[in-house]
Amino acid sequence: MDITINKQIVPKNEKEQDFTPVFKINNLNLWYGQDHALKDIKFDIPEKQVTAIIGPSGCGKSTFIKTLNRMVEMVPIVRMSGEIVYRDKNIFNAKYGVEELRTQVGMVFQKPNPFPKSIYENVAYGPRIHGIKNKKVLDEVVEKSLRGAAIWDEVKDRLNENAYGLSGGQQQRLCIARCLAIEPDVILMDEPTSALDPISTLKVEELVQELKKDYSIVIVTHNMQQAARISDRTAFFLNGEVVEYTDTSTLFSNPSDKRTEDYITGRFG
Amino acid sequence: MSRDKTNQKSIRSMIQENKSSRSQSAVMEKVVPKIFLICAIISIFTTIGIVFTLLTETFTFFNRISIVEFFTNTRWFPFTSDENADFGIIALIMGTLTVTAIAMVVAIPIGLAAAIYLSEYASAKTRKIIKPILEVLAGIPTIVYGFFALTFVTPLLDKIIPGGISIFNALSPGIVVGIMIIPMIASLSEDAMNAVPNSMREGALALGATRFEVAMKVVLPAALSGVIASFVLGISRAIGETMIVTIAGGSRPTADINVTESIQTMTAYIVQVSQGDTGYGTTIYYSIYAVGMTLFVFTLIMNLLAQFISRKFREEY
Numbered sequence: 001m002d003i004t005i006n007k008q009i010v011p012k013n014e015k016e017q018d019f020t021p022v023f024k025i026n027n028l029n030l031w032y033g034q035d036h037a038l039k040d041i042k043f044d045i046p047e048k049q050v051t052a053i054i055g056p057s058g059c060g061k062s063t064f065i066k067t068l069n070r071m072v073e074m075v076p077i078v079r080m081s082g083e084i085v086y087r088d089k090n091i092f093n094a095k096y097g098v099e100e101l102r103t104q105v106g107m108v109f110q111k112p113n114p115f116p117k118s119i120y121e122n123v124a125y126g127p128r129i130h131g132i133k134n135k136k137v138l139d140e141v142v143e144k145s146l147r148g149a150a151i152w153d154e155v156k157d158r159l160n161e162n163a164y165g166l167s168g169g170q171q172q173r174l175c176i177a178r179c180l181a182i183e184p185d186v187i188l189m190d191e192p193t194s195a196l197d198p199i200s201t202l203k204v205e206e207l208v209q210e211l212k213k214d215y216s217i218v219i220v221t222h223n224m225q226q227a228a229r230i231s232d233r234t235a236f237f238l239n240g241e242v243v244e245y246t247d248t249s250t251l252f253s254n255p256s257d258k259r260t261e262d263y264i265t266g267r268f269g
Numbered sequence: 270m271s272r273d274k275t276n277q278k279s280i281r282s283m284i285q286e287n288k289s290s291r292s293q294s295a296v297m298e299k300v301v302p303k304i305f306l307i308c309a310i311i312s313i314f315t316t317i318g319i320v321f322t323l324l325t326e327t328f329t330f331f332n333r334i335s336i337v338e339f340f341t342n343t344r345w346f347p348f349t350s351d352e353n354a355d356f357g358i359i360a361l362i363m364g365t366l367t368v369t370a371i372a373m374v375v376a377i378p379i380g381l382a383a384a385i386y387l388s389e390y391a392s393a394k395t396r397k398i399i400k401p402i403l404e405v406l407a408g409i410p411t412i413v414y415g416f417f418a419l420t421f422v423t424p425l426l427d428k429i430i431p432g433g434i435s436i437f438n439a440l441s442p443g444i445v446v447g448i449m450i451i452p453m454i455a456s457l458s459e460d461a462m463n464a465v466p467n468s469m470r471e472g473a474l475a476l477g478a479t480r481f482e483v484a485m486k487v488v489l490p491a492a493l494s495g496v497i498a499s500f501v502l503g504i505s506r507a508i509g510e511t512m513i514v515t516i517a518g519g520s521r522p523t524a525d526i527n528v529t530e531s532i533q534t535m536t537a538y539i540v541q542v543s544q545g546d547t548g549y550g551t552t553i554y555y556s557i558y559a560v561g562m563t564l565f566v567f568t569l570i571m572n573l574l575a576q577f578i579s580r581k582f583r584e585e586y
Contacts, residue, residue, distance in 0.1 A: 071475060076392065103477035113468035116491050126476040129486065175472070182476060 019046035022186055022216045023068060028082035030063060030240075032075065037063050039240045041082070050212050052231035052248065053220045056268065060240040061220045062110075065188050068218065069105040070098050087185070103130065106184035110191045112171035114163035114178070119146075119155050122163050122174055126182040141181050149177035150207050169200020176207065187211065189219040193226065205230050224264055228252050236260045323565060326558035333552050339559065345522035345533070347553045356556055358563055360522035364439065364532035365567075368514055369507040371443025371528065372450060376503055379447075380454030381496065387455070388462035389484040400456070407452040415516030418445035423517060430529065437519025437531040445517065446510050450503040457502065461495020462488050494582040498575045505571035509564065511536040535564045 021044035030038035037060050045051050053061040066072040068084065070091060083090045091101050114122050123142045132138060142159070146152040151173040155166070163174055172192060179187060189208070193201040208217060208230050221227050227234050228248060235245040236257075244251060244260045255261045262268055331339070334356045342357025383403075387396050423441040427434045434440065465488050473483045489496065519531030520541055533541075542557045 069475060071471065074471070074474075099477045099479055101477075102475055107475035109468060109471060109475075111468060113466075113472040115469055115472065115487055125473070125486070129473075129476065129478050129482050178472070178476070 052227035055237035106179035330555035372447035375447025384458035418517035457499035501575035
């Protein structure tokens, strides 16, 4: 990574104008019961870039990414306030169906979670539930998605085998392919490489670089080097607050907040 | 302070001291497994003993009545003079199968729907209330179900069905056996669906699937082996059910399927003979062993089938 040290600090407000936002988060607060997990989150996520969310364990980064597709509502005791605007629509608006949102905003999880079906059926699952039944179309979608997730060559001869016969890294790329199959707009990745070995991690990271040409990507990672390697912008979360959010090279070379500096230099976390 | 010190030291020395008493327990270590082995052997020998008795008495029966006639004759009229008696088990098998089929038509949809509700929709609180109630339902003695069939369900059916229904019939006990099996299917299927990891539900939900699509296209297929095994065990239970069919089914064996008329199942026949004053050594006496053997083979096949299905349809995850 080449770090250009820019001593001149550009005011935050000006910088945020230079991209098209896909998500605008306004005063988002979230509680698990009495526990205030996200506090007044306010920032915009750019289109067709990689936005990394970093921070120590328990800082709310996973909670935050799960609010973007409302998966956080799986927890029964959760309460929220504020708004998240996804392409001009507030996702908490009752009229905006959660299934529609999740069709647009796909997600890759921390642990690979393929369905106990064949590789083919895993990828075809999304298009199928959205009403695509034509075998030829499905065949094309499966191949395109698997190619898109850089796993086609490894699985093309065993499409009808159970997905659980794949290695962990392959399973994760299969899950990415499953996500690509419904052609989402945004892909959320919740620590997608934390359960993978270094080689598989490298493959997924390269894939993220490829995917950002067509998709807006938000990635949670506990690995700062990974954030520095693959993201365009980085948000540093601490205790449920956004301490700093700016482009990645600035955040890592010239953090404006003392706490960010302490974290990225390894003084805590 | 000093006490603390002695305590600290004494743990190690206490362990040393206890070594001697633990050597006594070494005897236990050797004896106890043998006692357990004997218990295991007792249950095996009991089973073998029962099967052996069944087989010898059945053999005696087949010396008097040919096995071909037993399995091809469709009439079962044992209580006449020996020359006129008919021992065609098909009549009894048809009774059993009719009741079982009605029971499964009742139990499978309701039990499965209840299981899906409990596993996929109910809150933890609701599940905590409903599951114990289901288990209470499973604990009701079958004789109570029998009276329920005879004194409540049959009169009800008599009003509903145009043309009425016999006081003893196949429909009423069939429905009630089904009701009896619902908790079993619901509970076992729910266990199987609950065992499907949540990460799979999340994976499907994140693709924009509705909860119903998640239930039907992810959870149910993943839990299919357990669900089908619960059906087969339910069938096995229905085949072996005795009290309900004895009380509400009647005692007129027939190979014709007419659910509004009196029937007799294999189990109900065995009860009838055991209750009656049939003498030892008569053909009727031996016939209950042949019927019992047939019943045993039926349920054995069902249980083996359940095991086979559990293995065969397992979607590995």
